[in-house]
Amino acid sequence: MSAIALSRKAVKLMKLCDLEGFQSLDDLLQTAAADSVCPAICMTEGCDYTAAMEPDQDQGFCEACGGNTIASVLVLVGLI
């Protein structure tokens, strides 16, 4: 895994926190871990579409850009 991919994940994680109204990544993860669906975000550059997805989803369909590019927050942080 390249440094570029990692930093994009970090950027997307922070964006997801922001869009979902969480103060910190910890708050977001606690909510995600306690539910059957969890916050997810499109990984496409420039597309920040968010949706509720299965916790292990890493290629969910993005209604905004049409790609199978949505990854859940748990996938992004590498817990799954």
Ligand SMILES: [Zn+2]
């Ligand atoms: Zn998208």
